Amino acid sequence: MFRAEFATRLRPHLPALVLITLISIFALCGIREVPFHPDESTQLFTSADFDLWLSHPMAAGWRPGNDDDLRQRYRLLDAPLTHFVLGLGRAVTRQPALPVDWDWSLSWEENALAGALPSEALLTAGRAAVTLLLPLTLMLLYLIGLSLGGRRVGLLSILFFGLNPLILLHARRAMAEGVLLFGITFTLWALLNASRYRAVWLGIAIGLAMNAKQSALALLPTLALPTHLSRRSLLWLHQTILGLLITVVLSILLNPVFWPHPVPAMRSAVRLRTELARRQSADIARLTPDALLDSPSKRLIALLGNLFVVPPQFAEVGNYQAETATAVANYLAQPLHTWGRGLVGGAFFLTLTLIGMGRAARETWEGRATFWVSRATQKVVWLWVATTLQGGALILMISLPWQRYVIPLLPMVALWQAYALHPAINKQP
Numbered sequence: 208m209f210r211a212e213f214a215t216r217l218r219p220h221l222p223a224l225v226l227i228t229l230i231s232i233f234a235l236c237g238i239r240e241v242p243f244h245p246d247e248s249t250q251l252f253t254s255a256d257f258d259l260w261l262s263h264p265m266a267a268g269w270r271p272g273n274d275d276d277l278r279q280r281y282r283l284l285d286a287p288l289t290h291f292v293l294g295l296g297r298a299v300t301r302q303p304a305l306p307v308d309w310d311w312s313l314s315w316e317e318n319a320l321a322g323a324l325p326s327e328a329l330l331t332a333g334r335a336a337v338t339l340l341l342p343l344t345l346m347l348l349y350l351i352g353l354s355l356g357g358r359r360v361g362l363l364s365i366l367f368f369g370l371n372p373l374i375l376l377h378a379r380r381a382m383a384e385g386v387l388l389f390g391i392t393f394t395l396w397a398l399l400n401a402s403r404y405r406a407v408w409l410g411i412a413i414g415l416a417m418n419a420k421q422s423a424l425a426l427l428p429t430l431a432l433p434t435h436l437s438r439r440s441l442l443w444l445h446q447t448i449l450g451l452l453i454t455v456v457l458s459i460l461l462n463p464v465f466w467p468h469p470v471p472a473m474r475s476a477v478r479l480r481t482e483l484a485r486r487q488s489a490d491i492a493r494l495t496p497d498a499l500l501d502s503p504s505k506r507l508i509a510l511l512g513n514l515f516v517v518p519p520q521f522a523e524v525g526n527y528q529a530e531t532a533t534a535v536a537n538y539l540a541q542p543l544h545t546w547g548r549g550l551v552g553g554a555f556f557l558t559l560t561l562i563g564m565g566r567a568a569r570e571t572w573e574g575r576a577t578f579w580v581s582r583a584t585q586k587v588v589w590l591w592v593a594t595t596l597q598g599g600a601l602i603l604m605i606s607l608p609w610q611r612y613v614i615p616l617l618p619m620v621a622l623w624q625a626y627a628l629h630p631a632i633n634k635q636p
Contacts, residue, residue, distance in 0.1 A: 223349045223362055230369035231342040233543075238334040238379050239327070240541070242521045242534040247381040248309035248323050250293055251333050253281045255304035257294020264463035269472035274479065277308060282464035283476040284483060288390070288418040289337075289383040291461070296336025302329045315530040333381030340389040341378055345369050347389075347396040348618060354400050355586060355622065356629035363625035367556075368618060372544050376519040377611055383420045384614045390416025390423060392618045395593060398429050399586045405434050406446040410453025417454070418461045421480075422615055425600030430454070432589055488606050500606045507602055513610040514620060515560075516553035518545060520610035556624060563623035567591060587626070594619040 217224075256278075259267050273279050297304060307322040318324055325333070345365050352361035368374060378385035394416050397408035409430060416423035430450040433443045459465070465472045491499045500506040513520075521535050522528065538544055547556060567587040597615050605612050 219358060220349075223358070223365060226362065226365050227342050227345045227349070227369070230345060230365070231338075234338050234341050234369075234375065234379055235335065237375075237541075238338055239331060240534075240538055241334065241376060241379050242531045242538055243330070244380055244382065244522060245309040245311065245318075245527065247330065247333065248305055248318075248325055249281070250289055250381050250383070251297075251305040251325050251329060252308040252323075253278070253285065253290045254293035254297060254333070256282065256287065256290045257298070258304070260291065260294075260463060265466060267463045268467035269464050269475065271468070271471065274475055279464070280479060282462075283472065283479050286383065286418045286420050287461050288415060289386045289420075292336050292340070292386050293333045293381055296332045297329070299336075300328070300332040302332045305329065311524075311526060315527050330381060334379055337381055337385035338379045340385055341369070341374075344378075344389045344392045344618075347392045348621065351392075351396050351399055352622060352625050355583075355590070355626055360622075360625045360629045363628055364621050367624045368621035370543060370546070371617060371621070372519050372546065372548055373514075373610070373614065373617060375544055376521070376538075377614055382611075384611055387416065387419040387423060387614060388618065390419045391426070391597075391615050394423070394426050394429070395590070395618055395622075398432065398589050398593060402434065406430075406450040407453060410450035411457060413450070414454040414457030414461075418458055420615075422597075422600065422605075422612070425597045425615075426593060427454070428596060429589070429593055432592065484606075491607060500608055503602055506605060509608045510598070510601055510605075510613055510616075511557065512553075513608070513613045514616060515557045516548065516550060517610060518548050523607075523609045523611075556620075559624045559627045560620050563625070563627035564591065564594070566627060567623075590619065590622060594623070 256267055267278075267282060269279065269283070270276075274283070294304070296302075305323065305325050309318055309323045310321070313321070315324075345368065348364045348368055349361040352364035374388070378388055390412065393412040394409065397405065397412040401408040413423070413426055413430065416426060431443075431447050434446070488499065500509050518539075521531060521538075546552070567590070571584055571588055571591075594616070597619065601612060601616070
């Protein structure tokens with residue numbers, strides 16, 4: 208009887224499960240085709256922290272006067288979760304961490320001779336570990352779309368997200384973007400879908416997203432969004448504090464670099480991050496001054512261009528274009544890797560996104576009389592808030608025209624595009 212009931216409840220969602228499976232298989236089977244990025248070497252180098260975290264985490268702690276040590280610098284600069292995901296992938300496949308970091312001042316051949324170019328087995332293990340998060344991300348996205356507008360919205364969300372050329376590139380490399388996308392989508396699910404233990408789920412989700420990449424800090428204020436706007440203020444405060452506490456505790460557990468000397472270590476992290484951002488901006492201003500995003504209007508144009516128009520960007524600088532040219536050409540020969548990009552496709556998908564956001568705004572205005580008790584209306588408002596927070600942070604903070612910085616917005620964009628094609632909130636399919 209239980210099996211029959213389970214099968215009956217599962218049957219309507221079989222198309223989504225099949226679609227998630229097909230997209231995930233396609234993504235996994237093609238990870239070797241993805242052109243190499245030197246930052247993958249850095250991530251596989253720092254994934255050694257996973258072994259240290261399991262055996263002797265205090266050894267990863269900050270030490271005064273040691274900020275010139277490469278591993279300590281990376282622990283202070285980078286969010287740690289990707290290192291652990293890659294480390295887990297290495298542990299399962301019994302691959303050692305890369306012993307040498309990539310040196311951008313050396314040639315490709317010099318880095319290879321130094322041992323900074325990962326073997327095919329190690330690179331595949333790292334990429335597979337990140338790509339295996341994609342089916343989980345797609346499932347969460349389907350559940351969000353399902354709650355926003357029914358199965359059609361859920362299915363369209365899977366398609367718009369899973370087949371996006373930016374996802375097929377950036378979410379399959381042994382880098383932070385695939386882990387970040389999971390964390391962002393998990394956060395959206397907890398914000399919109401979780402009703403029981405919502406503060407717990409949201410605290411965990413934001414903690415994971417922030418520790419995948421610091422840009423997810425923009426979503427931290429969503430901890431203060433109530434489950435129901437009619438709840439008492441005391442309960443709302445309790446839930447907010449609980450979620451924040453879980454986020455902080457999770458961040459502490461994942462960052463042993465701050466355990467021995469938290470305050471001076473945090474000061475060093477802020478200093479190193481500020482110096483890195485200043486140096487990157489100075490390099491852009493010196494080498495390609497027109498590309499520096501030195502005003503909010505330029506940042507908005509670059510954000511929209513990278514989200515919808517610019518082809519997949521394989522590298523941020525041209526140091527090794529000759530060495531990756533063949534891999535890039537082979538990758539671009541696959542039509543799914545470039546579909547929908549360019550002015551025509553970009554204009555279509557930007558319009559679709561704006562229609563979805565506009566429809567949500569209009570329906571919220573029309574249903575404002577019942578807003579305080581309408582859970583469906585509140586969900587689209589919370590999605591609006593999350594999109595505004597993340598997009599606004601990128602426009603205000605990011606002065607570099609690099610495509611991978613817009614990655615946190617892709618789950619929201621896919622949901623808005625799907626929402627544009629469904630009936631009004633009060634006409635559930």
